[in-house]
Amino acid sequence: MNRRRWVAVFGAFALTTVAITYVMGLWVTPPDVFQGNLVRLIYVHPAVAWVAYLAYGVTSLSSIAYLWKKTRNYKWDLLAASSTEVGVVFTALTLITGSIWGRPTWGVWWTWDARLTTTALLLVLYLGYLALRRVTEDREQRAKRGAVAALIAFIDVPIVHQSVVWWKTLHQSATVFNADLNPKIHGEMAWTLLLGFLSFTAVYLWMVIKRYEIAKAEMAAEEQGIEEAIRERVGSL
Amino acid sequence: MNGYVEAGYAAVTAGLGSYAIWLSVKSRRLREAFVRVKVDDEAPKQGE
Numbered sequence: 001m002n003r004r005r006w007v008a009v010f011g012a013f014a015l016t017t018v019a020i021t022y023v024m025g026l027w028v029t030p031p032d033v034f035q036g037n038l039v040r041l042i043y044v045h046p047a048v049a050w051v052a053y054l055a056y057g058v059t060s061l062s063s064i065a066y067l068w069k070k071t072r073n074y075k076w077d078l079l080a081a082s083s084t085e086v087g088v089v090f091t092a093l094t095l096i097t098g099s100i101w102g103r104p105t106w107g108v109w110w111t112w113d114a115r116l117t118t119t120a121l122l123l124v125l126y127l128g129y130l131a132l133r134r135v136t137e138d139r140e141q142r143a144k145r146g147a148v149a150a151l152i153a154f155i156d157v158p159i160v161h162q163s164v165v166w167w168k169t170l171h172q173s174a175t176v177f178n179a180d181l182n183p184k185i186h187g188e189m190a191w192t193l194l195l196g197f198l199s200f201t202a203v204y205l206w207m208v209i210k211r212y213e214i215a216k217a218e219m220a221a222e223e224q225g226i227e228e229a230i231r232e233r234v235g236s237l
Numbered sequence: 238m239n240g241y242v243e244a245g246y247a248a249v250t251a252g253l254g255s256y257a258i259w260l261s262v263k264s265r266r267l268r269e270a271f272v273r274v275k276v277d278d279e280a281p282k283q284g285e
Contacts, residue, residue, distance in 0.1 A: 011257075037239040089252060093248065097248060097249060103241065104241050203257075206257075210264055213264055217271065218267070221270070
């Protein structure tokens, strides 16, 4: 089986796991005593938020690998950019699903709560990273500036995670992956939650692979364009 | 069930689905463009 086929098979696998999560989350698991059916949003909201953290973690590691002279390679820069783009999609979905849950629970679509505000800031920071990459055409400059910006933006990730501990927030603190590692949750609910984390992680991996391949092909096209321009110029002399 | 729950699941499906479609279309277009360039490069030039 060639590489392209493997990626397609993995994409189908990711899609299947998400479909199973949806069936479990929407129909199989029981409603919550206090929240009723609204609890079903828990199978997607924390999972997409986790993927956003993961994506920015991969971006940071790739950026470090690019900045470190021993491992410097444009592949790391492309991976960082690909992971960020996917992470931005997941961060936006985190805010949207959180807002949809907040309206019936808190009575508002949005509030300047510490968790919500720092997550919105996270989205803006990484949108800024993607914008910064478009400022210059110079590949080396783009990669270096991008790597530094990605590492600065990552400072917000632990702040987002700890915001519910450091400040008084409307957002609930960790209930499943708590400090005691004692999830007070029904078995079916816990397994569906775990499946949600796994399935959205699989979707993230598929998306990063596809985005990375596109970025690599675009870089090759860019190189080919430069070579052709040189050939034309040399040919016309 | 619950309109908010349905809206949440719909948002995730629409968001990830549209991005996945965009990725697939873009990668297919790039692949086709590369095949075209390769074929053009390999085709005998006029006068050869």
